[in-house]
Amino acid sequence: MSDLTSALQSDDELTRMLELQWLSEEEGAAVRQDWLAVWNQVPFDEAFHQRCRQRLERCRPVAVGPVRHRRLDQTENRLTLVVDPSVPGEVFVSLSHAMPSLLWVVADNNRTALLEALAPYLDPERPAAVELTGALRVVKPLDVEALSQLDDAIRGLELWVDDTSWGSAFDDDPWRGVEGPLGMLDQTRLLREAAADDPDRFVARGYRTLWSGGILRIEQHPMGMWVFDMRYRPAGDARVIAGLNDLLGTRWPEDIPVDLAASLLRGGVIDDRLLAELEAKGEAPLDRAAARCGMAPAETGTAATLARIIDEVGDDEDALATLANLASRYRHEALLFKLWDKAEGTPLADDLERFLSPEADLPEAP
Amino acid sequence: MTETTLWVAHAPVERADVAAFADARGLNPVGDPPWTGGVRQSTWANDEVQLTFAAHAPSGKGLFVVAAAGEDLAEALRDRFSLSSPDEVLAAAAEAEGRAELVASAYSVGALLLATHRDPQAEVAFLCERLTHDDRHVRFAAARILRGWPRPEVVAAMRRAAETHDEMRALAEHLERQRRAAEAGTIDDHPTDDWQELIRRARAGLEEGKLARIERATDMLFEERLDHPEGLVLRAHFHALTGQPMLALGLAGAAREAIADEAEVRDDDDTDDLEALTAELQALTDDLVQATPEEGVEDAVRSWLGRFDDDGAEGEVYGMARALLEPLKDLRPLMCFLSGRYDDDVEQLAEAVALAPDSPSARRAYGVALQETSPEKAEVELREALRLLEQKAEPSAAAEQIERFEPTMHGEVLELLTPMVYEQQRYEEAGELADALVEVHPDSAIAWQIRANARTFSGRHREAADLYLETLEALDAIFDGDGIMFGEDPRPSMHFNRACVLSKIGARDESLDELRHAVRADAQWAERAVEDDYFGVLLEDETFKRIVAREPRALVSEAELEEGAVAARLERAHGLSHRGDVEAALEEAEAAAQHALWGGHDNLALRASTLRGRIMVLERDRGAGLELLERAVAGLGPDTPPEVRIEVVHTYGLGLQVNGRLDDAEAAYQQALEARRAHSGEGHPLLAKALGDLANLASLKGDDAAGERLRREAVALLEAHLEAEDEEEAAEVRVEALTDLATLRANLGHLALRADAWTAALGEATEAVGAVEGLLAMGYHHGVAFMDNLAGLLNELTRVAPDEPSARAAAAVEMRVEGIGLDTRPEVREEQVFWRRLRRFVARLRREGVSDEVLTETFTQALRGPEHLPEALRAVPELGGFAHALAQRAAVVPTFLILAPMALETARADGRLDDALEQLEGLCLSYVLEGLE
Structure with a gap:
């Protein structure tokens, strides 16, 4: 028994509650080796990768607990208690062997603290989207052409995200209430139904995390913008999230569960605070416009911002054309008229006149 | 009483502020869908109140809708967010001046149209006025806002605007069409292939008297399924209600047949809906039987009949024709013909012929119907049909009806x-x-x-x-071509018949050769030959007797036993083995061995047996393979040529090794090595084989150093040889060299990995992949077992890589192995990799002795879901994830859902799992390729 975990290990009630199996030194070392082997294959920014690897190398897995499986391909995610000799008095919890070690849940080395820290992750209930009170919506400018690439990355690398996803036609998770392992027939039917898209919405895919039950919805927006819209039950991992914010320069809300935060790690992030800062400085008007539209589509504030940016760019035809594209994609029709008026005498004005004409885009007569 | 209040925000509103307002008043979020068509809407509610906030992108405005008893909440909202009522918005819009304000105010008014709880009469009227504004920006804005509103007043206003402003014309016409569609109830009936939805629409149309809905919905339904019973019933209703009683009757007849067909495939206690449909039809048709045929019905009936016919809905053709036999007198010849030909109704067809005696098709159909009962009469009719066809006279009107529909x-x-x-x-x-x-x-x-x-x-x-x-040549083209042929292959019978006539004309040798062909294909011809008097002169012929006794030797022709033919067969077996076609290689090798023995070609027999033994040891049953090799060794004699001896002894060593007899294997390899040195000299590439196998043995015995030394010696030898590039060298020597080089490199890779020399291990593995790719370029493959091994080595290298860049490097080489021989397009390759991995898994289990029967049964259980597998098997990815992998494919490939279980069921029945997997792979690949096109 290790000094670092002797209190926990001798707590039979805790062991029973979390269905823990305590590992010998050799067993823990073997788990660590497996994790290192997996971590080698998970691509990340080099500095971040190295930091996570360093923690993996010095940590010691001490117990394994409950398992959550992906519903369809049954990929296993096992909860594992870990100690880091450089941080005595604390115990860490890995929710998946594929999750970065800097996202391990952390708690003081006692039953109460540990159970409190894990509570958001052990609740098996899958709430409806409207019941998830936490929200984060960020814009990510990614060098990705198709949603399928992100989908592949999630399926291949983010094993703590369930593989039952859904298309843009759904306001909420259609897999709620679908019980049990599924045969081919049921899977086929549900996969087809859940893939439905709404032609009036941006191409999107929704996912649910296995542990916290949070929802991640990825939307494809114009100008290479991707929107990650997250809904969650608040978790208590402020220390972990704050640590990541310090390391990465991000400003994620500290109540976001770690298994949702993990999906934010790749690529840049534009959140509402960064956007506000850019707007205050008046920099990068077109990027601001695109990000604002992605962040808050249709919102009244967005329309007002776009109107201001139209004024800001003056007579710059290229900029006006870009703004016209944005306004068109996001259906800000009144602003298109503003642009038409402003661009009078230019080819853009002719294009807008054709686009806004009563004859435009009418379906052919049968 | 609940009142609904609508407010418009004239300043930007943050959704979070609305959420906070709602939360403070005890309202819970009940709906929060994402941006849809320019609108973003959220709803909060409790038992008494509902609050909705919608951001409307076209106008840039926010709208609040409050449904509550009393005005408190609505007033509180107004106070909090600076809101305007619809009247205030309209009043402000009426005061607007200047282009920008006029357009903006039009959109503000347009935003009010979003609220569905009220009739926006005032707003619509306001916008209609703007359709004729002097400023085209304003006209355009009003037109765009109103384009989705086909209300009568909008249509009228648009028409008026079009009189003075030409750009309004197309929109005015569109709105007019939309208005008619709205009145017909079809405006929201967008295209769909959902049968249930289409039936629902058609039923609703029937109930509401919106007949256009029935027509539109059933038109869409029939694109997908023409013989849908309820669809046909509903369409019959449509025609009955639109003054087309004959069409209604005809479709009712078709519907009856569709119902009957459907009932046949249902359980007896599952036909309530069909009985209800039948009753519905009865009620419909009772009213129609006495109706007068509508104008122009003939063309419409022909069109429906033709459509059913083209779709293969023969029953529906029959049903329609039968129903219209009496009422449609002008088309009686055609109706008699169609209803008669369906079930060979002699009476109906006799009438068809009587009505249209110059119709070849009627004559033909009548002849077919008479075949069983009156063959002479049948022939008369058919000959008359022929005569009419040859005569090519102008047909009568009655005949033309029939011939137009179905020419003969x-x-x-x-x-x-x-x-x-x-x-x-x-x-x-x-x-x-x-x-x-x-x-x-x-x-x-x-x-x-x-x-x-x-x-x-x-x-x-x-x-x-x-x-x-000539017949056999024609049948070869027919049976071996691209089409699917049903029924028994008649070629053996043709060989038999030819044997008969050749015997009759005294061509003994040729006759016996033909008889061999027949008997080899089907044993029944042996018995028949004995009984057939055409073979009278051959009954005492010894060769004939042995052929009909089906002695294996007798069934092989002399030509097949010639040395050249046997050698060619053995070549083919080698080629098949190199290409990975194990079953075919074994079959050829077995035949070569047997023919070699019969032909007295001892060396070829030894070589063929050795090849058989090698394939068995590596791919099928190692014990049985070793036995074959032992017999081959026993067959070596003092006159055995060195090449043959070396081949036999070396392969025997391989067999011993695979069976765990390492010391004996070493002795055999040494013997082969010395013999090779003596015969071919130092530096011959074939020395590498023995060196490599000796190296494997050394490794197995734990002497890795010796193993490495021997392998490096072999590698150096092979590389020197390959570099020399002797153009006169036989392709098979180069193939062997590349194959051996790949194997040696892979084994060196394993050694290095064992010694924790990761980088060296990756280097060796990469060289091995290069050698395999060289083989591929020549059209050859390494064996499945080796490729499995190499893939495993690279997978391990990736897993234990010292850092991420190394892992990526190893993964890249692993991808090359995965993709060997596959398409370069990523989507196709991904699919091929999936099936390749599955087949490798199957091959692995086969080598371990698992039968195809057990494999197929396991896959069939896996298809139903992992819970149907024993727990130990659920963790095996190929099995635990099988249902999911196939479901992903079935979600994209419509027929896969049925074909996958069918293919496995067929494999279970006839034991051909490989064929089943190949068929399923082909189907999936065809969809991937179609998608790429």
Whole structure:
């Protein structure tokens, strides 16, 4: 028994509650080796990768607990208690062997603290989207052409995200209430139904995390913008999230569960605070416009911002054309008229006149 | 009482502020869908109140809708967010001046149209006025806002605007169409292939009296499924209600057949809905029977009949024709023909012929119907059909009805007549008819057979012998071509018949050769030969006796036993083995071994047995393989040529090794090595094989250093040889060299990995992949077992890589192995990799002795879901994830859902799991490729 975990290990009630199996030194070392082997294959920014690897190398897995499986391909995610000799008095919890070690849940080395820290992750209930009170919506400018690439990355690398996803036609998770392992027939039917898209919405895919039950919805927006819209039950991992914010320069809300935060790690992030800062400085008007539209589509504030940016760019035809594209994609029709008026005498004005004409885009007569 | 209040925000509103307002008043979020068509809406509610906030992108405004008893909440909202009522918005819009304000105010008014709880009369009227504004920006804005509103006043206003402003014309016409569609109830009936939805729409249309909905919905339904019972019933209603009683009757008849077909595939206690439909039809048609035919119904009926016919809905054609037999007198010839031909109704067809005596099709159908009961009359009719076709006279109106629908070709009648005449044993006539038939239908297997057989039975044996050759050639083209052929292959019978006539004309050797062909294909011909008097002169012939006794030796021709033929067979077996076609290679090797023995070619026999043993040891049953090799070794003699001896002894060593007899294996390899050195000299590439195998043995015994030394020696030898590039060298020597080089490199990779020399291990593995790719370029493959091994090595290298860049490097090489021989397009490759991995898994289990029967059963259980597998198997990815992997494919490939279980079921019945997997892979790949096009 290790000094670092002797209190926990001798707590039979805790062991029973979390269905823990305590590992010998050799067993823990073997788990660590497996994790290192997996971590080698998970691509990340080099500095971040190295930091996570360093923690993996010095940590010691001490117990394994409950398992959550992906519903369809049954990929296993096992909860594992870990100690880091450089941080005595604390115990860490890995929710998946594929999750970065800097996202391990952390708690003081006692039953109460540990159970409190894990509570958001052990609740098996899958709430409806409207019941998830936490929200984060960020814009990510990614060098990705198709949603399928992100989908592949999630399926291949983010094993703590369930593989039952859904298309843009759904306001909420259609897999709620679908019980049990599924045969081919049921899977086929549900996969087809859940893939439905709404032609009036941006191409999107929704996912649910296995542990916290949070929802991640990825939307494809114009100008290479991707929107990650997250809904969650608040978790208590402020220390972990704050640590990541310090390391990465991000400003994620500290109540976001770690298994949702993990999906934010790749690529840049534009959140509402960064956007506000850019707007205050008046920099990068077109990027601001695109990000604002992605962040808050249709919102009244967005329309007002776009109107201001139209004024800001003056007579710059290229900029006006870009703004016209944005306004068109996001259906800000009144602003298109503003642009038409402003661009009078230019080819853009002719294009807008054709686009806004009563004859435009009418379906052919049968 | 609940009141609903609508407010418009004239300043930007943050959704979070609305959420906070709602939360403070005890309202819970109940709906928060994402941006949809320019609108973002959220709803909060409790038991008494509902609050909705919608951001409307076109106007840039926010709208609040409050449904509550009393005005408190609405007023509180107004106070909090600076809101305007609809009247205030309209008043402000009326005061607007200048282009920008006019357009903005039009959109503000337009935002009010979003609220669905009220009739926006005032707003619509306001915008309609703007349609004729002097400023086209303002006109355009009003038009765009109103384009989705086909209300009568909007249509009228748009029409008026179009009189003075041409750009409004197209929109005015569109709105007019939309208005009509709204009145017809079809405005929201967007295209769909959802049958249930289409039936629902058609039913709703019938109930609401919106007949256009029925027509539109059933039109869409029939694109997907023409024989839908309820669809046909509803369409019958439509025609009945729109003054087309004959069409209604006809479709009701078709519907009855569709119902009957559907009932056949249902359980007896699952037909309530069909009974209800039948009752509905009865009620409908009772009213229609006495109706007068509508104008122009003939063309419409023909069109429906043609559509059913093209779709293969024969029952529906029959049903419609039957229903219209009495009412549609003008089309009676056609109706008699169609209803008669469905089930060979002699009476109906007799009437069709009576009404249209110059219709070849009626005559043909009548002839077919008479075949069983009156063959002579049948022939008369068919001959009359032929005569009419040859005559090519102008048809009567009645005949034209029938011929327009279903013309008959000369060949069709011949196809019916020829076997009929043949079965009546009028062979001369049958032969002439068959001659004519093969001219027009060269793919008619029966025509060719009758053609030759008829000569036989006419006593024209020499002619028959020649015609059988032509027949066999034609049948080869028919049966080995791209099409699917049903029924038994008649070629063995043709060989038999040719044997008969050749025997008759005294061509003994040729006759016996043909008989061999027949008996090899089907044992029944051996028995038949003994009983057939055509073989009278051969009954005492020893060779004949042995052939009919099916002695294996007798069934092989002399030509097949010649050394060249046996050697070629052995070559083929080697080639098949290198290409990874294990079953075919074993079959050829076995045949080569047997033929070599019979032909007295001892060395070829040894080589063939050795090849058999090698394949068995590596791919099938190691014990049985070793036995074969032991027999081969026992067959070595002092006159055995060195090459053969080396091959046999070396392969024996391999067999011993695989069976765990390492010391014996070492002795065999050493023996082969020394013999090779003595025969070929130092530096010959074939030395590498023995060196490599000795190295494997050393590793197995734990002497890695010796293993490495030997392998490096072999690698150096092979690389020197390959670099020399001798153009005269036989391809197979180079193939062997590349194969051995790949194996050696892979084994060196394993050694290095064991010694924790990761980088060196990756280097060796990469070289091995290069050698395999070299083989591929020559059109050859390494064996499945080796590729499995190499993939495993690279997978391990990736897993234990010291850092991420190394892991990526190893993964890149692993991808090359995965993709060997596969398509370069990522989507296709991904699919191929999935099936390749599955087949490798199957091959691995086979080598471990798991039978195909067990494999197929396991996959079938896995298809139903992992819970149907034993727990230990659920963790095996290929099995635990099988249902999911196939479901992903079935979600994209419509027929996969049915074909996958069917293919496995067939594999379970006939034991051909490989064929089943190949078929499923082909289906999935075809969809991937179609998607790429």
